[in-house]
Amino acid sequence: MLVSLNWLQQYVTVEAEPRDIAHALTMAGLEVEGVHDRFAHLETVVVGEIVSAEPVKGSDHLQVCKVDAGQQTFQVVCGAPNARAGLKAPLALQGTELPDGAIIAKGKLMGVVSEGMLCSEKELELGVASGGIMELDPALPTGQNLAMALNLSDTIFELGITPNRSDCLSMIGVARELSAIYGVEMRLPDISLPEDGEPVQDITSVDILDPDHCPRYAARVIKGIKIGPSPAWLAQSLLAVGVRPISNIVDVTNYVMMETGQPLHAFDFDLLEEGRIVVRLAEKGEKFITLDSRDNELEPDMLMICDGKKAVALAGVMGGLNSEINDNTTNVLIESAHFSPMSVRKTAKRLGYHTEASHRFERGADHEGVLFAAQRAAQLMLQTAGGVCAKGAVDAHPVTVEKAEITLSASRTNVILGTDISYDRIVKYLESVNMEVETLDQDLMMVRPPVYRVDVSRPEDLMEEVARLFGYDNIPTTWPAAAMEIHRADPVRDFGLKLRTALCGQGFREAINYSFVAADTPDRLQLSEKDKRRQTLPILNPLTEDQAVMRTSLLPGLFASVAVNVNYQNKDLALFEIGKTFIAEKGQELPTETESLCLVLSGANISQSWHGKAVRTDFYDLKGCCETLLAGLHIVDAAYARLSDDTAPYLTKGQCAEILSREKRVGVLGKVRPEVLKKFDIKQDVFVAEIDVTSLLEAVPEKITYEAPPRFPATDRDITIISDKAVEADAVLAHIRKMNHEWVRSLEVVAVYEGDPVPEGKKSLSFRITYRSDTTTLQDKEVNEVHEGIGKEVMSTFAAA
Amino acid sequence: MKTKIQELRTQALAEIQSAGDAKAIDELNIRFLGRKGLVNDLLKGMAKIPADEKPLVGSLANELKKDLQDAFAKATESFDSGNGTADAIDVTLPGRPGKVGGLHPLTTINLEICDIFTRLGFDIAQGPEVELDYYNFEALNFPKDHPARDMQDTFFVSDNVVLRTHTSPMQVRTMEKQAPPVRVIAPGKVYRCDSDITHTPMFAQVEGLVVDKGISFADLKGVLTTLIHQIFDNKTPLRFRPSFFPFTEPSAEVDIGCVMCKGKGCRVCSQTGWLEILGSGMVHPKVFEFVGYDTSQISGFAFGMGVERIAMLKYGIDDIRKYYENDVRFLNQF
Numbered sequence A: 001m002l003v004s005l006n007w008l009q010q011y012v013t014v015e016a017e018p019r020d021i022a023h024a025l026t027m028a029g030l031e032v033e034g035v036h037d038r039f040a041h042l043e044t045v046v047v048g049e050i051v052s053a054e055p056v057k058g059s060d061h062l063q064v065c066k067v068d069a070g071q072q073t074f075q076v077v078c079g080a081p082n083a084r085a086g087l088k089a090p091l092a093l094q095g096t097e098l099p100d101g102a103i104i105a106k107g108k109l110m111g112v113v114s115e116g117m118l119c120s121e122k123e124l125e126l127g128v129a130s131g132g133i134m135e136l137d138p139a140l141p142t143g144q145n146l147a148m149a150l151n152l153s154d155t156i157f158e159l160g161i162t163p164n165r166s167d168c169l170s171m172i173g174v175a176r177e178l179s180a181i182y183g184v185e186m187r188l189p190d191i192s193l194p195e196d197g198e199p200v201q202d203i204t205s206v207d208i209l210d211p212d213h214c215p216r217y218a219a220r221v222i223k224g225i226k227i228g229p230s231p232a233w234l235a236q237s238l239l240a241v242g243v244r245p246i247s248n249i250v251d252v253t254n255y256v257m258m259e260t261g262q263p264l265h266a267f268d269f270d271l272l273e274e275g276r277i278v279v280r281l282a283e284k285g286e287k288f289i290t291l292d293s294r295d296n297e298l299e300p301d302m303l304m305i306c307d308g309k310k311a312v313a314l315a316g317v318m319g320g321l322n323s324e325i326n327d328n329t330t331n332v333l334i335e336s337a338h339f340s341p342m343s344v345r346k347t348a349k350r351l352g353y354h355t356e357a358s359h360r361f362e363r364g365a366d367h368e369g370v371l372f373a374a375q376r377a378a379q380l381m382l383q384t385a386g387g388v389c390a391k392g393a394v395d396a397h398p399v400t401v402e403k404a405e406i407t408l409s410a411s412r413t414n415v416i417l418g419t420d421i422s423y424d425r426i427v428k429y430l431e432s433v434n435m436e437v438e439t440l441d442q443d444l445m446m447v448r449p450p451v452y453r454v455d456v457s458r459p460e461d462l463m464e465e466v467a468r469l470f471g472y473d474n475i476p477t478t479w480p481a482a483a484m485e486i487h488r489a490d491p492v493r494d495f496g497l498k499l500r501t502a503l504c505g506q507g508f509r510e511a512i513n514y515s516f517v518a519a520d521t522p523d524r525l526q527l528s529e530k531d532k533r534r535q536t537l538p539i540l541n542p543l544t545e546d547q548a549v550m551r552t553s554l555l556p557g558l559f560a561s562v563a564v565n566v567n568y569q570n571k572d573l574a575l576f577e578i579g580k581t582f583i584a585e586k587g588q589e590l591p592t593e594t595e596s597l598c599l600v601l602s603g604a605n606i607s608q609s610w611h612g613k614a615v616r617t618d619f620y621d622l623k624g625c626c627e628t629l630l631a632g633l634h635i636v637d638a639a640y641a642r643l644s645d646d647t648a649p650y651l652t653k654g655q656c657a658e659i660l661s662r663e664k665r666v667g668v669l670g671k672v673r674p675e676v677l678k679k680f681d682i683k684q685d686v687f688v689a690e691i692d693v694t695s696l697l698e699a700v701p702e703k704i705t706y707e708a709p710p711r712f713p714a715t716d717r718d719i720t721i722i723s724d725k726a727v728e729a730d731a732v733l734a735h736i737r738k739m740n741h742e743w744v745r746s747l748e749v750v751a752v753y754e755g756d757p758v759p760e761g762k763k764s765l766s767f768r769i770t771y772r773s774d775t776t777t778l779q780d781k782e783v784n785e786v787h788e789g790i791g792k793e794v795m796s797t798f799a800a801a
Numbered sequence B: 001m002k003t004k005i006q007e008l009r010t011q012a013l014a015e016i017q018s019a020g021d022a023k024a025i026d027e028l029n030i031r032f033l034g035r036k037g038l039v040n041d042l043l044k045g046m047a048k049i050p051a052d053e054k055p056l057v058g059s060l061a062n063e064l065k066k067d068l069q070d071a072f073a074k075a076t077e078s079f080d081s082g083n084g085t086a087d088a089i090d091v092t093l094p095g096r097p098g099k100v101g102g103l104h105p106l107t108t109i110n111l112e113i114c115d116i117f118t119r120l121g122f123d124i125a126q127g128p129e130v131e132l133d134y135y136n137f138e139a140l141n142f143p144k145d146h147p148a149r150d151m152q153d154t155f156f157v158s159d160n161v162v163l164r165t166h167t168s169p170m171q172v173r174t175m176e177k178q179a180p181p182v183r184v185i186a187p188g189k190v191y192r193c194d195s196d197i198t199h200t201p202m203f204a205q206v207e208g209l210v211v212d213k214g215i216s217f218a219d220l221k222g223v224l225t226t227l228i229h230q231i232f233d234n235k236t237p238l239r240f241r242p243s244f245f246p247f248t249e250p251s252a253e254v255d256i257g258c259v260m261c262k263g264k265g266c267r268v269c270s271q272t273g274w275l276e277i278l279g280s281g282m283v284h285p286k287v288f289e290f291v292g293y294d295t296s297q298i299s300g301f302a303f304g305m306g307v308e309r310i311a312m313l314k315y316g317i318d319d320i321r322k323y324y325e326n327d328v329r330f331l332n333q334f
């Protein structure tokens, strides 16, 4: 909200620099987000005197003027009909930025050089007149800065009012704060007015059919007004706080709203059928055209202001087109009402409105300020539009509001704040913001906040008042006294940290992607129909189509990361992400959130250097990473098996495996299908491993038990067989393991070879077996015997025919 | 003959010079000075030379033998002591490249914050990112149809379920499970439907909650001052100013003196010299009522901060969207 310092000064006199006032407001809870010089745009606008004005050849309205700017004379092309020699008018020099954003530069119009611009009131935001250039008092010194010449100066504060402080959504509200902060008197405007018309009750009536939604409705009537532009002071005031002047009557309603915080509406009284007001809920299927010409479909719980026959306003939100003030309006009914915040908010939200009025009603207007605002508006309308005001106001008031009564303890206040503020001082602070305080005993007081403080209803609310007036800065800085206690750390979080550290050590960079993805990602991953990852959780109001559902896999995000990097020419990638995936479950309000880990390798695993050529990443690089990770976690029983089901249809069939621990799957890894990558705009090979963090954590041994290093030496023997190409190394190893010889300690694949002299369709596999006994040093002869036995068995089982 | 001796000397010295290690020197030694070595071979040829030249050639040959013995001794010694230059390589050539990984900067800052609080004796809690309206709003004193809800642009999953807009639901979830005293922080991802140069639809927050007998606003100031001084430095000024959050009363926004311009005013702080960094306040009694705590006995404070903003200030990152793009030229810097 914009607040004009000049305007505030009507109600309160504060002798301080604008910057200091801004700071004081901020520290009292009204955050000043910006401080502006209202007339900054006039810095290079001077009082110009037109020396001569000649028509531009070939134009029916342009004139070329010589304009004296004091030090210098400029040539200016001007289209205003009132530009004439001898006239003094505002001259915007080159470089001036007008409020509409236009920047004055030297240029040519119809081939004639123009070195500045003669401006209208409207162009300088000094008023509404736009018919010609602004005619200045001939007595003003030529060449003087315009703001100085017209004695214009004002500071505009840009306030961020928090939703609880609806009482500060007005000049008077902010002035009240200043009065409390600076301890100065408040001056409310004198609102006396002549009421020369007939009694208002004889002219109109107000019937509130729904007092829950409308606890109060006041109306005043003025007859014989004349619609016209607002006087300068009124237009100026509104422009200063960012409200566009329209006409005297409408401007007064806006002015009084900005002044008091009470939204008002003015009806053309002659357009109200039966000349009366009825407040009721809308009927089902009812339609209503608001003054922005929108046709609104109403719902039965929306509150409507009606005349004797039809709806004329959307209560608290916007007036109707059918009763709008227009150029022919002569009789006016002023509405100053109180609507329930909930009702206005619901209606405005559902119809997509957010108006100055709805903003205030939603947050809570001043139930007791209704009559004051109506009278103030009537007074200013008489001043600016003439007419005769009917005697008195209709004040339909079916519900009265009692002031809240809050018992506050001074000692509890000091405990909560950590302060030592005296009882009397607390009373003083509360009274400075217009609370009534009644002493109950040495510690307790009864406090009645003013009705407009809709945010104050509990002792804690009063404590905040005390704290902010005492000054948050003045509250001491202490440490909580606390007993020592320890709770078990969250194992999943700790494990995540361990994984992150390990993967960083293995050369992976941590990525973080958004948790939402496009709705078609399951299709792009070619997931099967029954795949759980198809159970995405849609967001009802996504920002973009790419962020429409919660992710059920980390892959799409990491694919996007790969695509972005390849696009930036970062082609060699080792990334990981740890984060949640979300599976929507039927009959479950919240989705199942699973902590997942995903590794990605792409591009070169070893980049080219003087040591050698680049080596492309392959399946075994990624498998090695997984093995290293698991080994580091002491998971010694991990197994890798060909993936045969359809859990990872996005991986190429020949190059994918599942990672098992004690027969339970902890993850899968493999090469991503090129056709899938294409759907994520990736044109290079990508290898991924997906690991379920919880399953992996379960695979980690609970404790480490030390074993003494062997006392007797080990000895190695190799074995080589020629087998069919389809034989998997692990099958051979498993077979040897199954033979379960006590001396066999470890098995290793040492060579795999295909090609000459190995026949087509076959391969040569070499294994190394390590033998060791726990009780003796093995002799070559006995090892050879065992080895031969194993060799024979392996040959007979696996050797190619 | 004289020439041959000279040639052999040159050859031997050159080979000693280029020998790579002690073993090669030994082999050369045998080849030149061994019983069947080149020097002896040469001496065997002495028989054929004229008698008058014999003494001179003999002494030259002996000289050669002695010189080579010296050279071998010297070479062997230099290898053993590691002072040799014969095995010198170009040490300025790059080594075989290893791989350097690293944590995302948001994780690093997150861990740093968690570390400060665990040192102070706080627990760390985590909770769901898709959250019930009850925990995200209702129990935090954001009634339905209240304008305070406009403060947080919410992603909805259904009428009753939202993507959590802050980590504050963890206050309620923690207190539901645990009787006072409570000292907990809850880091995590949060979501708001807002996206521009200063907002991403997902971002990271850390929530904090302290509940016990006699906890005061002054304590809140103390703990948050410590936090900021640990994250930045001991001289960073702080400013607490009144604000509004439905779940705290009194509420305070915490500003720190701009770490970029040291309070002089710059683009980052919009010329104010201050940066908004934390929201905080004394836990609202309504929140305590929701979890069944006795408000006459206990009190507490809560706070929340954005991790991106802190990382931005610590590292000078100027575009928040960079955090979630995962450009390795960005990631590699942390």
Ligand SMILES: [Zn+2]
Pocket: B258, B259, B260, B261, B262, B263, B264, B265, B266, B267, B268, B269, B270, B271, B273, B274
């Ligand atoms: Zn700064």
